[in-house]
Amino acid sequence: MDKREESEVINGGRDVKNVDRCDACNGALTAGLETWHFVCGTCGLEHSTLQPQINEIESIDEAEREKALKPIRVHNFGVLLDWLRGRTARPAQAGAKPRLLDVGCAHGWFLEQAAAHYDVLGLEPDAAIAKRALARHLPVRNGYFPQALQAQEQFDVIVFNDVLEHIPGVTNILKECAARLPADGVVVVNAPDSRGFFYRLSRVFTRAGRQASFERMWQVGMPSPHLYYFNTKSMHRIAAASGFKVVAERALPSIVAKGLYDRINYAGNVSKLRSAVMTAGILALLPFMKLLPSDITVWVLAKQAD
Numbered sequence: 456m457d458k459r460e461e462s463e464v465i466n467g468g469r470d471v472k473n474v475d476r477c478d479a480c481n482g483a484l485t486a487g488l489e490t491w492h493f494v495c496g497t498c499g500l501e502h503s504t505l506q507p508q509i510n511e512i513e514s515i516d517e518a519e520r521e522k523a524l525k526p527i528r529v530h531n532f533g534v535l536l537d538w539l540r541g542r543t544a545r546p547a548q549a550g551a552k553p554r555l556l557d558v559g560c561a562h563g564w565f566l567e568q569a570a571a572h573y574d575v576l577g578l579e580p581d582a583a584i585a586k587r588a589l590a591r592h593l594p595v596r597n598g599y600f601p602q603a604l605q606a607q608e609q610f611d612v613i614v615f616n617d618v619l620e621h622i623p624g625v626t627n628i629l630k631e632c633a634a635r636l637p638a639d640g641v642v643v644v645n646a647p648d649s650r651g652f653f654y655r656l657s658r659v660f661t662r663a664g665r666q667a668s669f670e671r672m673w674q675v676g677m678p679s680p681h682l683y684y685f686n687t688k689s690m691h692r693i694a695a696a697s698g699f700k701v702v703a704e705r706a707l708p709s710i711v712a713k714g715l716y717d718r719i720n721y722a723g724n725v726s727k728l729r730s731a732v733m734t735a736g737i738l739a740l741l742p743f744m745k746l747l748p749s750d751i752t753v754w755v756l757a758k759q760a761d
């Protein structure tokens with residue numbers, strides 16, 4: 456398959472530059488805050504026309520990124536797994552663990568944590584990152600969902616950790632998930648939430664002419680920018696359009712104290728002193744921030760009965 460054919464498969468055959476109808480509810484999209492940003496007037500799903508360039512532009516410094524993101528990710532994966540296990544527990548069937556697919560597993564941190572309770576497999580489209588996970592003997596395949604799967608491969612749980620918002624054609628992807636799940640299987644979507652405090656703050660800044668934080672929220676200029684910004688209303692529409700229903704949701708913290716300095720220092724081209732001052736300020740505000748709407752939500756989608 457040449458690169459263009461592969462891209463068409465990944466994009467569900469849709470030209471991502473021509474966005475006028477909502478991918479969730481087919482409602483009309485209206486212009487958003489930047490030329491590439493569109494919002495559905497019906498369900499509130501936010502879309503972008505930013506172009507994914509995985510394996511085309513050089514990955515950013517992975518070691519720095521890993522250091523910056525690992526504490527929050529590992530913390531949230533632990534919370535997510537504890538919560539999820541109660542929803543996917545099965546009667547002990549000859550000791551078999553439920554099968555879990557982690558789409559876009561990156562370094563495999565979630566796989567490592569989930570392996571105690573699930574029979575895990577990860578897919579990672581970035582060849583360099585997949586190679587590193589494989590070098591650590593993690594069960595990872597390089598490729599996209601569902602192309603990298605074998606014809607009959609089935610799972611009990613399919614997880615998208617900060618991934619579904621990066622893949623074009625969200626309802627088509629979820630229909631592919633439905634085909635890979637039994638009647639009681641679930642999809643777990645862990646993603647940024649447009650109701651989050653920091654996202655809304657970035658919108659206010661953009662309206663005031665300062666786009667940097669909004670563009671960082673959408674990961675403009677990264678190999679795989681965000682194509683969607685979900686919230687619970689749009690997630691219900693996405694689920695309904697692809698044969699699922701939302702059966703549970705919970706917020707996850709977007710900031711934890713551990714690793715905060717590295718994350719700030721990494722994220723914004725700021726000096727060490729400024730990073731330290733910002734870290735101290737945020738640590739002081741952290742107890743209050745827990746009262747604000749979270750920027751990360753996990754939705755559990757169960758298959759609708761036929």
Ligand SMILES: [Zn+2]
Nearest residue numbers: 477480495498
């Ligand atoms: Zn919509």
